[in-house]
Amino acid sequence: MASYDQLPVAIDEAALGVDLLAQLGADDDAALQQMLREISAHEAELAANYAMPSSSSAPPAASVGNPLLAAHHDDDLINALMASPAAIAEPAKKKPTKKQEKIDLASAEAFPTLGAPQAAPKSVFSSWSNRTTLAQTTGKSTANASVSAAHKFSESVTVDVDDVVPVLVANPDQMSKALREVARKSETTISMTKRTGALVFMVSGKTRAKVEAGAKLVLPAVCPKITLSVTIPASARGLIVGSGGATIKGLQDRTATKIDFPRAARAGDAAASDESAADTGATSPEPEAAVRDDESDDSDADDEETDVLYALARRVPIEEDEPSIAVTITGAKHGVHLARDEILSIVGPRAAVAKAKIGTDLFPTTLYPFLRGVRNARVHDLEAQWGVKIHVPPTSSTDENSVIVLAGDMADVRAARERLVDVRLQLEQSTTSADVTIEKRKHRFLVGADGAHLAELMEKTGCVLDIPAANDALTSVTVRGPSATIGEALALTLAKANAVSVAELDLVPHCAGRDASLAPILARYLAVKDRAQLAAIESAHGAEIMVPRDTASTVVEIVAKSLDAANNVKAQLQAHISGKGLFLATVVPIPSEVHRHGAVKAAIATARDALPESAEIATVSLKADSDLADELAVVMWDPVALAATKKGKKPAQAAIAAANAALKTHADAILAVAKDAAEIAVEVLEAPRAVHKYILGAKGASLKAIHAAAHAAGGEVPLTIALGKPESADQVLIRGLKSEVKVAANKIKAIVNAAAAAAEQPTITKEFDISSKYSAHIIGKGGVHMARFMDQIGVQKVEVGNATPGAATVKVTIQGTASAAKDIEKQIREKVANLEDQTTTTLAVPADRANT
Incomplete structure (x- = not known):
């Protein structure tokens, strides 16, 4: 024994x-x-x-x-x-x-x-x-x-x-x-x-101290060593190393790991390696997928189709925001993961250096809702599992730009491409679809406020609805989801459609001369000017008044739990509109920047004073329609004209003609005042998307400076500078006073031209030494100063080296054009000189007097 x-x-x-x-x-x-x-x-x-x-x-x-x-x-x-x-x-x-x-x-x-x-x-x-x-x-x-x-x-x-x-x-x-x-x-x-x-x-x-040292040694002693590679921007190397190597040393001590950078930290190495891997189809080991082992009569054909999908995934190109390097971490599993997480935390938002766009040929848009899950729960789970950010377009559209974007570490993004194929195959095998016919006007009620009903259906059954567009004549709705719950989803969909009754109010009869072109303007007026009155009617009857937003629609829908209740609300709304008079409107070309100008408001008040007391005049901005963004609707309610329409055709025509003439007179006066108030200019500049970061600057500083310089005088007319608009991602839109637009445009053109000139110049590498005790100040908290250096035109890399213990200096490396490198060196040397001129004195203060 x-x-x-x-x-x-x-x-x-x-x-x-x-x-x-x-x-x-x-x-x-x-x-x-x-x-x-x-x-x-x-x-x-x-x-x-x-x-x-x-x-x-x-x-x-x-x-x-x-x-x-x-x-x-x-x-x-x-x-x-x-x-x-x-x-x-x-x-x-x-x-x-x-x-x-x-x-x-x-x-x-x-x-x-x-x-x-x-x-x-x-x-x-x-x-x-x-x-x-x-x-x-x-x-x-x-x-x-x-x-x-x-x-x-x-x-x-x-x-x-x-x-x-x-x-x-x-x-x-x-x-x-x-x-x-x-x-x-x-x-x-x-x-x-x-x-x-x-x-x-x-x-x-x-x-x-001895206990903590012993605890740190336990994991390396009993756990197997693993090696993990993390891809980071080359410019972030200095952030990981820290002043005099303090950051990396502390990180290695805390996690009991060894962290290595590539010996030759050439900025293009990692990018070239990744590009080569993408071209040759090199990927991480294929993830396990049960769908590959599925046996059926058509298994050979299925396997061939599956292989095509995986091959297609491997050919999806991976882009990098900037050159990257691979950091190698070796140690016990837990320590390695801690070190990786801390490195990514230090690098911050710059860590997502690799991106891949997954087209609809690889992942159909019909499966997007299942990929997102209830309130994006599934996509968040996949992000945690795969270590990448996944952007899924919000709608299942057929737009060619409606692609899934994977962003993160190069290796993780490369693996995620094929894992998306796994998800697709699993979804296709587990889902089915069924069609059900529902009245067109009830389709919107299946969606609910902010998609609440769709989210509820997904949460209860795992199913989604494909609803035809509003301008599509189709009345059938498609239910997609797991075979086991498709019947329950159909029942819930029909119950939701039958739970409401709808009454319709046509706005055309309330418009002068029954002009249907005025109905969308009337709808806009009700939604903007009379929103409070409509809300009171809704609250009193527990109903919902749905004013059309589509300019092609002329009908207001009233939704209630019973048809009687809906008709009651319809009658009350009709009385509200009729009580204001006959609706007339005209549209004048006034830029949106001047719609609320003081001069325009004064002109409207003058027109109101000139009208009979029972009449009403107002303006409605038509910004809801992008094609009419620079137009202002001048509307008038005329009770006299409405009364005339009940006396016969001729009296009605005469009254409407007189009202329209008065409306035109007031609208022309308002337009003249608007033109005199401000001269608005609109300029669209061609600026490649890659140059936008220079226009924007670190945390928007450059764009703010441009705006401040151009709009220095202030005033009522706003200045708008929009990157990536109006029609292309490679454009910049500038709107505002003509003089201000000119100033802003010249400054942006200078940046675009400078960036183009820098792209034609050769790249050099410049190295010089600075005192190691100032390296942390050059890097800045969280690398803020390094980020500002990188946002300057012509700069490709700025790196503060790792000082050996006891070393008096550290090496600074700059890659870029000769002029950019010279400018960055000048900025760094001036900062070091300022630091050397500063004096720090340490005073011993008793603890009881520290707060006095």
Whole structure:
């Protein structure tokens, strides 16, 4: 029979007891008694397999060598727990024994969980460790006094069994040897216990520094080393290295990893490598996909089609925002992942250097809603799994620009291309569709406010609706989704359509001469000017008045729970419109910038004073229609003309003619005032999208400066500068006062021309040294200064090198045109000179006076 002292890893009974006391509470007598009973059962089982060691200091036989069993009172129990050593020491000299039996560390039978059933512990791979003093762990002040001399501080490290080196799990002798080496290096003692699916290592020592050092060494000692590559912008290298290498050194110390940059950090290396990989079809290992193993009568044809899709995915080009380099991280799995996350955090939004656009040939638009999921839940899950950002267009349109965009690390984006094919195949196999005919006017009610009904249908059934466009004559609606829930989705769709009744009010009869072209303007007036009155009618009847936004529509729809209620609202709305008079309107070409100008408002007030008291005149901006953005509608309500229409055709025609003449007179006066108020100019410049970052500048600083210089005088007329408008991403739109537009256009043209000239110049590399103590100031907090350097025309790379320990200087490398490199060097040297002229004095201030 094997003996206790042959166990390669000591069973740390005191540590187990302390852990249980922390969970149960030392004052809970019933809990302690239950703990003792379970430990007794555990000891009895071990005693049947292992002989107890002989020692002059061994406790009485009744205690089976366990200090927990020798103490049946709370104080004695705690003292015994604190006195028991909690360490992995060198094994004592052994007497000849029978052949040692191998112990399975993962065996719940050999190492049962003590105390009440516990939930699986939180893995170290989601938090580094639980840092606490032993006194805090026990919750007893007496415990601290008992152990302060030996183990004042402790820290636990929890590791999933699956993440431990397999040979250490299978061979306890090697595990013990590895832990003894860690204990020797860190001058600590280490105990190990087993919990469900995990190993817990308790590191104890006299100082916190030694305990923390030991805890950091545990993972590298018991977990296999892995290597991970992270792609970052070449310009961000200095951010990772930090001043004098402080950032990278601290990162390596915190995560117990080794972080390497490529020896030759040429900006084009990584980009060329990635481009080559894309051209040759080189990719990461193919992700597992159950759909590939699907067996059917047409399996050969399906496999061929699937192979075509994967090949198509591999040929999707990957673009880079700027040249990149690969950072290699080596160490234990958890530490590597921590280091990767911190690097990406340091790099910030600049980390997403690679992008791939997935066209509709690879991922059909009909599957977009399933990819997004309920409120984008599925796409967020995929982003977390794949490590990339996924942009899915908001609508299932057939627009050629409606593509999925993957953005992130180069390797992750490359792998995500094929994983999207997996998702497509899974969705195509699991979904079906069915058509149902629903009245055209009820289609909008299937959508709900802000798509609420569609989201509800997706949440309940996993199905989506394909609803024809408003200008499409089709009345059928397509339901798509899982075969198991398609019937339920159809039923819910029909119920939603039948849950409302609709009444319609045609606006044409309320327009002068029944002119249908005036109906859209009347609808716009109701939506803008009479919104409050319509809301009051809706609230009183629990209905919804839906004013048409489409200029081709002339009908207002009233939605209510019953047809009677809808008709009541219709009658009330009709009375409201008729009470205002006959509707007349004319449109005048006034730029939108002048619609609210003080002069225009004064002209409207003058026209209102000239009309009879019962008549009304107003203006309505037609911005809702982009084609009419620079037009203003002048409208008039004429009760006299309305009354004349009821007296016969001739009186009606005469009254309408007179009203139109008066309206035209007032509209011409308003137009004349608007022209005199401001001379508006519109200019569209051709500016390649790649140049927009120079126009915009760091955090929009350059664009703000252009706007401020051009619009220095202020005034009522706004100045608009829009990048990527009106018709192309390579255009810039400028609108405003003619004089201001000219100033802004000249400044933007200068930037465009400078960028074009820089593109024709050769690139040089310039290197010079600066004092290492100023490198952090040159980089700036979060790399803010480096970002500003990179936003200057002609600059391709600015990097502050890594200083070796004790080095007085660091190297600054600039790549770009000769003039750009010279300018950046001048800026850096001037900043260093200013820093050298500054003096820093440190004063010692008593703590009690620090806030005075």
